[in-house]
Amino acid sequence: MATYKEKVGTAVVNYAGNYPGAVEGELWYDSTNKDFKYLYPNVTAAGSWRTGGTMNTARYGLWGAGTYTAVLGFGGNESPGISGKTESYNGVSWTELNDLNDSRSGVSGAGVTNTAALAFGGDSPPITTNTETWNGTNWTEVNNLNTARLDLGGFGSNTSALAGGGNNPPPTTANTELWNGTNWTEVNNLNSAKQAVGCAGIVNTDGLFFGGYPNVTDTESWNGTNWTEVSNLNTGRGYLGGSGSNNTSALAFGGLAPANVANTELWNGTAWTETTDLSGAIRHQGSSLTNATNALSFSGLDPSNVTTATEEWTGAGAAVGAWSTGGDLNTARYGMGGLGIYTAALSVGGRNPGAGDGVTNTESYDGTSWTEVNDLNTARHSLMTSATSSTAALAFGGEDASRLAVTESWNGTSWTEVNDLNTARGEGGGAGTSTAALAFSGNTGPAKVTNTESWNGTNWTEVNDVNNARFQTLTGLGQTNTAALLVGGRNPPSSILTNTENWNGTNWTEVNDLNLARYALAGQTGTNTSSLAVGGSTAAPATTANTEDWNGVSWQETSNLNTARQSLGGAGTTSNAVVFGGSPNLASTEEWNSPSNVVKTLTD
Secondary structure, eight states: OOOHHHHHSSOOEEESSSOTTOOTTOEEEETTTTEEEEEEEOBOSSOEEEEOOOOSSOOBSOEEEEETTEEEEEOOBOSSSBOOOEEEEOSSOEEEEOOOSSOOBSOEEEOSSSSSEEEEOOBSSSBOOOEEEEOSSOEEEEOOOSSOOBSOEEEEOSSSEEEEOOBOSSOBOOOEEEEOSSOEEEEOOOSSOOOSOEEEEEETTEEEEEOOTTTOOOEEEEOSSOEEEEOOOSSOOBSOEEEEEETTEEEEEOOBSSSBOOOEEEEOSSOEEEEOOOSSOOBSOEEOOSOSSEEEEEEEESSSSEEEEEEEEEOTTOBOOEEEEOOOOSSOOBSOEEEEETTEEEEEOOBOGGGOSBBOOEEEEOSSOEEEEOOOSSOBBSOEEEOSSSSSEEEEOOBSSSBOOOEEEEOSSOEEEEOOOSSOOBSOEEEEOSSSEEEEOOBOSSOBOOOEEEEOSSOEEEEOOOSSOOBOOOOOBOSSSSSEEEEOOEETTTEEOOOEEEEOSSOEEEEOOOSSOOBSOBOOSBOSSSEEEEOOBSBTTBOOOOEEEEOSSOEEEEOOOSSOOBSOEEEEOSSEEEEEOOBTTOOOEEEEESSOEEEEEOOO
16 A cells, blocks of 8 residues: 555654644644644635625516626516616626517526527516527527426526426426527426426536425426436425536525525435525525526515625635734734735834823734834824835824824835825724825714825825715725725714725725624725725724625625734735734734635544
8 A cells, every 4th residue: 555655745744733834635743742633725614695796777587697707687577667688797796788689577598608698488478489599799589489488497508408397377387398509399398387496507408497386395307308306495485596507416595485585405416405595585586507606696576675686605615714823013002003915014003001192113024023113203093004015105194192194104114204184083094005095084083074085195185085974994995095995983972883985086985884893993904806804893892803805795704813802903915914913902913814724633
C-alpha cells in the first residue's frame, strides 16, 4: 500500500499545536495534544436564500429561463392586465427587453440561458397553443403546441423542450409534448393529470415534475420515453417554483398549500428533504430552471399582493469566511478610524479613558503586529477616514472637547493639516482616497445631520445630502468619492437603524437594509458593491459580534466575530479584512479570511 508521502508528496509534519503552514487537505501530528489533524475547507452545511434585485414590473403567472446570474423572466399577470413583458437578470438587477408577441399568463417555457429561450401555452386570453422562441433580442412566432393549455409544466432548451400537464377548463390534462427545435410531437402522458407543477431539467429527455394544484405531492420522473412515479414531496402544493438540471437533482420552493408557503425541499434522485425556507411565502413566481445548487425565485403573489421581489438560492457547500486572532494594538482604545488593507492597515486616533478624551495615536499593522508611528496633530475620537492604502490617507472631523472640522493628510510617514470640512462633526461616515474623499452624516452636537461633502485633494465641497439623518455610523464603505455605502447608525431619541444608502457620485439612494439594526459598527471593509458590516451596538451598552456581507444588492448574515464590540476600526475587503480595538476599551485584533479553512482532529 502506498505511503502518505507517496500519495501526497510530503511527509506528515510533526508540530506542537496547529500547524500554520498547513495547506488544504494536509495532515499533521500535533505533538502537544497528541492528535493527528488536517485542514479542510469551511463551507455551509445547508443552502440559504438571500434578497436579489427587484423586477421592474410586478406580476404573477410568469415563467423563467436561464441560470442563476443570467435569467429571463417573461409573461404573467400584472393584476390587472395580462403581460408580455420580458426582463433579464444579471445577478444584480433586472433590465427590460422586447416583449412577447402574445401577452399571456400561466405561460410555460424552457431555456438554459437568457439569450435562447422558448415560451409556450398560457392564457392570452383565450388559452393558447402559441409558441415563441427568443434569440437574445426578439421573440419570434414558431410552430404551435398540439394542445392549448395554461399552467402547464416545461423544461429543456429552446431546441429540445418538453411541455406537460396543464389546464384548459375542463379538464386538467396529462398530455406531454416534445419540441425538437421545429415542431411539437405528442408522446407518452404523465401518469396523472396535473397543473401548476414545479419543474427541473435542461433537455427534453431527462427531467422532473413535482407538486401541482391543489395540494399535490406527486413527483414524476421523465427518461425521454416514459414518466415514472417516484417519492412524493413532503408538502403538497401547486404554483410552486422549481429548479434543477435533471431527474436526480432538483429544488422545490414556495407555492400554494392551500395558503402560501415558504417551504424549500431538495431532491437527490431518491427522496425530498426539507431545507432552508424562502424569506417570504410566495406562489405563482418565476424561477430559473437549470440548477439546484444556484436558483432564483422572482415576482409572484406574496401572499395576495403582486410583488417584484427576487430571492437567490445558494446550496450547501458554499465557501464561508471566518475570523481569527491577530496581533493586539499597543494602545487599547475605541472610536478610532481605520484604513488600508488587511496586511497594511492604520488605526488612527480614538478614545482611551485612561488618557483623557481623544488620543493622537497612530499605529500601523503589517498582518502580524502593530507598530507605533507618527501621531495625529489633533487628538480626537469618532473621526472619519478615507484611504485604500496605509501610505496615503485622510483623517477628518471627529470629537475631543468639541466637534471638529480638522482634516489631516498622511503621506506614509507623518500627518499634515490641510483644509477643514465645511461642517464640523463627529461619528459620521467616510469613504474614498486621500485625494478623492467623501464625508457624510454625523453629529454636530446640536443636531444629527444629513450633510455630505466631497474632497478633491485640496478643498471640501457640499454635495447632495443623505436621505436619513443619523450618527454613530463611525465610518462608511467605499474606495472612491463617487461610489460609497452608508450603513446603520442612530437617529435619537430611540431609533437604531438598519437603513443602507448607496452613493453614485451625485445622489444617495435607499437600498436593502441590514438584517440587524445597529450603530457604531466597523467601516472601511469593502466597497459599495462588496462589503462587510462588522460588530456594533444594538442598544447601549450591548455590543454585537454580528457580521453581514453585502453583494451589491443585499446583506446576508455570515460568521460572527470572536469578541463582540462596538466603535471598532476596520480595513480591507470582503475577502481579507482586519478589525481592531473597540468598546469596551479593547486592544484585540481579528482577521477575516474568505474562503477559510477548518482544523479537524482525527479521533480514534
